[in-house]
Amino acid sequence: xxxxxxxxxxxxxxxxxxxxxxxxxxxxxxxxxxxxxxxxxxxxxxxxxxxxxxxxxxxxxxxxxxxxxxxxxxxxxxxxxxxxxxxxxxxxxxxxxxxxxxxxxxxxxxxxxxxxxxxxxxxxxxxxxxxxxxxxxxxxxxxxxxxxxxxxxxxxxxxxxxxxxxxxxxxxxxxxxxxxxxxxxxxxxxxxxxxxxxxxxxxxxxxxxxxxxxxxxxxxxxxxxxxxxxxxxxxxxxxxxxxxxxxxxxxxxxxxxxxxxxxxxxxxxxxxxxxxxxxxxxxxxxxxxxxxx
Amino acid sequence: xxxxxxxxxxxxxxxxxxxxxxxxxxxxxxxxxxxxxxxxxxxxxxxxxxxxxxxxxxxxxxxxxxxxxxxxxxxxxxxxxxxxxxxxxxxxxxxxxxxxxxxxxxxxxxxxxxxxxxxxxxxxxxxxxxxxxxxxxxxxxxxxxxxxxxxxxxxxxxxxxxxxxxxxxxxxxxxxxxxxxxxxxxxxxxxxxxxxxxxxxxxxxxxxxxxxxxxxxxxxxxxxxxxxxxxxxxxxxxxxxxxxxxxxxxxxxxxxxxxxxxxxxxxxxxxxxxxxxxxxxxxxxxxxxxxxx
Numbered sequence: 276x277x278x279x280x281x282x283x284x285x286x287x288x289x290x291x292x293x294x295x296x297x298x299x300x301x302x303x304x305x306x307x308x309x310x311x312x313x314x315x316x317x318x319x320x321x322x323x324x325x326x327x328x329x330x331x332x333x334x335x336x337x338x339x340x341x342x343x344x345x346x347x348x349x350x351x352x353x354x355x356x357x358x359x360x361x362x363x364x365x366x367x368x369x370x371x372x373x374x375x376x377x378x379x380x381x382x383x384x385x386x387x388x389x390x391x392x393x394x395x396x397x398x399x400x401x402x403x404x405x406x407x408x409x410x411x412x413x414x415x416x417x418x419x420x421x422x423x424x425x426x427x428x429x430x431x432x433x434x435x436x437x438x439x440x441x442x443x444x445x446x447x448x449x450x451x452x453x454x455x456x457x458x459x460x461x462x463x464x465x466x467x468x469x470x471x472x473x474x475x476x477x478x479x480x481x482x483x484x485x486x487x488x489x490x491x492x493x494x495x496x497x498x499x500x501x502x503x504x505x506x507x508x509x510x511x512x513x514x515x516x517x518x519x520x521x522x523x524x525x526x527x528x529x530x531x532x533x534x535x536x537x538x539x540x541x542x543x544x545x546x547x548x549x550x551x552x553x554x555x556x557x558x559x560x561x562x563x564x565x566x567x568x
Numbered sequence: 569x570x571x572x573x574x575x576x577x578x579x580x581x582x583x584x585x586x587x588x589x590x591x592x593x594x595x596x597x598x599x600x601x602x603x604x605x606x607x608x609x610x611x612x613x614x615x616x617x618x619x620x621x622x623x624x625x626x627x628x629x630x631x632x633x634x635x636x637x638x639x640x641x642x643x644x645x646x647x648x649x650x651x652x653x654x655x656x657x658x659x660x661x662x663x664x665x666x667x668x669x670x671x672x673x674x675x676x677x678x679x680x681x682x683x684x685x686x687x688x689x690x691x692x693x694x695x696x697x698x699x700x701x702x703x704x705x706x707x708x709x710x711x712x713x714x715x716x717x718x719x720x721x722x723x724x725x726x727x728x729x730x731x732x733x734x735x736x737x738x739x740x741x742x743x744x745x746x747x748x749x750x751x752x753x754x755x756x757x758x759x760x761x762x763x764x765x766x767x768x769x770x771x772x773x774x775x776x777x778x779x780x781x782x783x784x785x786x787x788x789x790x791x792x793x794x795x796x797x798x799x800x801x802x803x804x805x806x807x808x809x810x811x812x813x814x815x816x817x818x819x820x821x822x823x824x825x826x827x828x829x830x831x832x833x834x835x836x837x838x839x840x841x842x843x844x845x846x847x848x849x850x851x852x853x854x855x856x857x858x859x860x861x
Contacts, residue, residue, distance in 0.1 A: 449858075511818060511819050511826075518815075518819070522815060525804060525828055525830070526804050526811070528830070529830060529831065530830050530831070531830050532827065532828065532829060532830065533804075533826065533827065533828040534825065534826065534827055535818055535825065535826040536825060536860055537818070537821070537822060537823050537824050537825065537858075537859055537860070538822065538823070538858070547858070547860040549860075550860035550861055551860075553850075553861075557846075565742075565830075565831070565840070566830055567829055567830075567840040567842075567843035567844075568843055568846075
């Protein structure tokens with residue numbers, strides 16, 4: 276396995292892996308004795324949406340692998356309109372890398388893909404971090420038409436990343452200030468950037484959210500079959516995927532610790548990146564069969 | 569201020585402090601440069617109910633002060649039938665000790681007293697840890713008549729501490745095993761023990777719970793006035809004070825991190841004492857004005 280030694284998402288080159296019909300864009304950063312950490316991204320986000328304040332410290336002692344799913348950025352293919360379809364791409368990518376064991380960090384949409392992957396291929400994964408996400412059968416998942424989100428998404432004054440500051444962070448001075456710093460960090464990468472997602476990406480991913488809200492049989496029963504130690508993280512004022520979904524995750528996953536952050540929204544891991552990095556690193560460093568760390 | 573150097577609740581002598589009309593029993597353990605940590609106990613619990621696996625590691629680098637409220641153990645006086653009444657005793661005790669600044673750890677009933685003290689005397693407290701507790705206006709607080717609790721409390725085969733193993737821990741093999749280890753640790757103290765609480769203690773404290781469930785005005789509005797960095801901790805299967813109460817605490821306190829533990833009940837801090845100790849120590853070590861650590 277080749278290991279890139281450049282341990283920052285600001286500078287790590289985008290690489291490409293051909294697996295059957297698709298070429299997946301990805302980045303690898305860091306190295307070390309710990310299991311690699313696969314990172315799965317949020318709605319419409321590309322490799323460039325990973326905050327270096329989160330990825331870089333986690334790349335100390337381990338390899339962090341940022342994955343661009345089909346149809347995003349420079350990855351080929353079509354964006355699936357189900358989480359299961361996205362999980363298939365991510366599992367094919369891991370197979371192509373010949374990575375048979377790893378930890379996984381899924382943020383938002385990526386957290387749903389992570390759950391699906393762990394259900395589909397439990398032996399590949401050791402520990403799971405789910406941030407700002409929801410279980411299958413969750414509620415109020417990325418309803419962009421809600422007034423509190425729509426007012427920002429339809430504001431012509433908010434262009435590019437600036438809309439993220441509004442919708443990922445709480446409407447307080449401290450949270451918005453953290454949001455501005457987050458945007459600043461994302462813009463530090465100036466070369467070898469991914470193309471920004473267009474409406475077709477959003478449409479397919481929104482269809483996947485609507486499908487993920489549906490469930491058959493006993494609600495959340497699927498979670499009880501996932502024994503993997505899991506860390507669930509959520510901002511307490513998350514408008515995009517409300518914290519209730521993280522309550523359900525941690526109450527129904529048999530082996531999950533929940534951590535919620537105050538004064539923060541969907542992007543709580545970026546707002547409190549120092550705390551998140553410490554907590555995630557401590558969680559991942561544990562070899563206990565129990566989630567608490 | 570005198571400091572006992574014996575840093576274990578298994579061996580720390582019980583001391584007495586005379587303040588106006590009452591003599592309060594208490595124990596001090598540990599010393600160091602950090603702020604003292606005042607520990608406030610659960611329903612009917614005495615100084616002997618503090619798990620040394622929790623108190624002793626926290627007494628590294630700081631003084632841990634275990635307080636016996638009026639009418640408990642060898643403390644004189646009458647058990648108040650309101651949380652406000654209990655907070656008055658604890659504040660009088662701090663004044664008697666001439667302790668003008670400290671952190672506070674409140675478990676269950678003690679967490680309610682801690683909230684009341686912080687509201688009544690905000691400048692005395694720096695950081696607050698609330699475990700297995702509820703805000704004023706919370707729900708389902710210590711309803712011992714519920715079948716899942718009553719079946720243990722009325723079981724003649726369960727005597728003394730053994731009932732705690734049932735009601736503080738989840739009905740799984742792993743949680744019950746942790747419960748047995750907890751009981752074992754409590755019994756290590758063999759001398760200078762406190763008298764066990766009788767029905768009069770229980771009756772007054774239950775009245776305080778019933779009163780604490782009531783609220784006037786906007787529910788949880790009082791929490792919004794508490795800016796203190798707070799760590800809220802709860803076992804996900806807490807039958808005595810369900811985790812919903814901790815959701816309310818962390819959603820309405822403006823500066824609170826929530827941590828929930830899987831596979832555990834009311835005594836989650838005792839079950840996962842190694843994790844709790846690490847998390848609590850990291851939280852208390854922070855000097856940030858923000859709760860995340």
